[in-house]
Amino acid sequence: MLKQKITLKHIAKELDVSISTVSKALKNSEEISRDTKEKIQAFAKLYNYKPNNIAISLKNKRTKNIGVVIPDIVHHFFTTVVRGIEKYANTKGYNVIVCLSDESFDKEVINMEMLANGSIDGFIMSLSSDTQLKNDYNHLKEVTEQGIPLVLFDRVTNQVNCDKIVIDDQLGAYTATKKLIDEGRRKIALITTDDYLSVSKARTDGYLKALSDNNIEVDNNIILRLPTMGMEEEVFKTFFEKSDIDAVLCVNEIFAIYGMRCVKENGLKIPEDVSFIGFTDGLLSKYANPSLTAIAQHGEKMGELAAEMLIQKVESEKEEETYQTKILEPTLIERDSTIN
Amino acid sequence: MLKQKITLKHIAKELDVSISTVSKALKNSEEISRDTKEKIQAFAKLYNYKPNNIAISLKNKRTKNIGVVIPDIVHHFFTTVVRGIEKYANTKGYNVIVCLSDESFDKEVINMEMLANGSIDGFIMSLSSDTQLKNDYNHLKEVTEQGIPLVLFDRVTNQVNCDKIVIDDQLGAYTATKKLIDEGRRKIALITTDDYLSVSKARTDGYLKALSDNNIEVDNNIILRLPTMGMEEEVFKTFFEKSDIDAVLCVNEIFAIYGMRCVKENGLKIPEDVSFIGFTDGLLSKYANPSLTAIAQHGEKMGELAAEMLIQKVESEKEEETYQTKILEPTLIERDSTIN
């Protein structure tokens, strides 16, 4: 039953020629006579010969695989990035190996080591929160020192020399905060996570800068810092009950959705009494009630660009020591949770 | 700069022993003397030797890679399945190569051919809508005939002999419809997609069966069939304006969310006037307003089981010709869009 995969050797034996003749014939080499070429090509086609990728990889020292290491895949933003990577990689004949770090430093290290031993030509990755907390990037450095190209996206670090691509999170938060201020809001809350996450820090900075630029004093009582995982609804309720606010900026959709629910439960109207803006612009923002004004991170575009940067490095012969950081501009998508 | 990956050959030359001695020493073979083993192992550790995956793959004819081909990754259900696959695969030392068919038959074929030439040990996949529409499964048959194990999940076909894993969509729809009937609903609408999608068909069947079992006549005017992609809001509005209904079953979350919005705009209350139940149970269901009673598909579990079934086949020596179809039971998650 098992129709064995056919190899050059099989064809050679069957047609009574040498393996190298077969190889050349299938590449349409000028060296081979028309007759033998036709014979061999016909036979190969008949038996549906396809060269073995692994053998070619070993020979060429090129796998045509890209390793993607991300914290989580059940997360709209990362998902769109993966789609972008896939899209571009496929047009260039590359496959994508996806590994999940699950926000764990150890898993990130294990996955990278696994892939670094010949399985991939380069990495695209976003750091796990654990890694950013530990602030340990030796596994990344090892990889780059081995000459394996690496592109970091979104959750990056300046402690590693490599290509990077991020959105301007600070600008995004600034723009959003400015929009709220222009609406007339003065008591603008921020719901964020711990600052060791590079993106949360940048977003907080943007928020603070917008306030400062508009002479609004920072009120630490209306800044809520939550752990990345395991959000508790209670904390939200309490925060919104005791705080006097007229707008909220959230570093992700879920915080915003929860927040809106609390506000509504307190009898307030959105956006009349309280405006909301959230980062990410995933499904939740679009379908929320009211729909959520959001800062779009352009994940798919980011993925495509990351793949393009990586493949360009992979395929360039020269060992360049110059790295670039691409910064994408976020976009404010206005919906019904703010006044326009 | 480029710290070349070290190979057995390098170690052998450096320590003036043969390659096979090094190979054996690193495997802690009894054949090798303690002295040489220690010497070699120390050296290998110092230079961080790691065997090359590709070479091992070529030798063993085993890649330790699993190919996953799915229609889309920006989709909560598929995403959870991928996570489940990853989770199990990783514990068994396998990597996951993800390819997206983008609901296209051609891309599905190309991706599979690409991976089938030695890149993976087996496939886990869910059919593209295009493939189910074309009803052409030759690419799957070719793969199985080559002896490459294949596990189909969710969107499957009985035209291919292989392991399968699905949830009992008919039962899910039946349970949901029954729940609505038990609430006292009689005018239960169904919002679904074209029947060529295996899952939509099964769900429609379950809905019809529940009605019939409870002596409720089917009213084709309150069954809305939409194309898979490119949903138009207008169609929804019109449907809900002209239909007299007291409950709605939707084959996915987005239909349900849209539906709820229309109903609310018409001044009706959920769940008092109209109940809603939707398939999938993703983020939208959880965070909708009101939160959506949903039929959970247990994607992560499905992914884990699929990976387990596949790896078991991959690693079993004997060429079994027996295939199983696992059917998972869906679960009704009751939330605020129904009365409990």
Added chain:
DNA sequence: TTGTATGCGTTATCAC
């Protein structure tokens, strides 16, 4: 206890 030879499937160099 160590080393030699062979093979995994392919390609490239060089000889015939």
Added chain:
DNA sequence: GTGATAACGCATACAA
């Protein structure tokens, strides 16, 4: 025009 050989990195049966 065609074929033998070596090489990619590793593992193993078999010699020594």
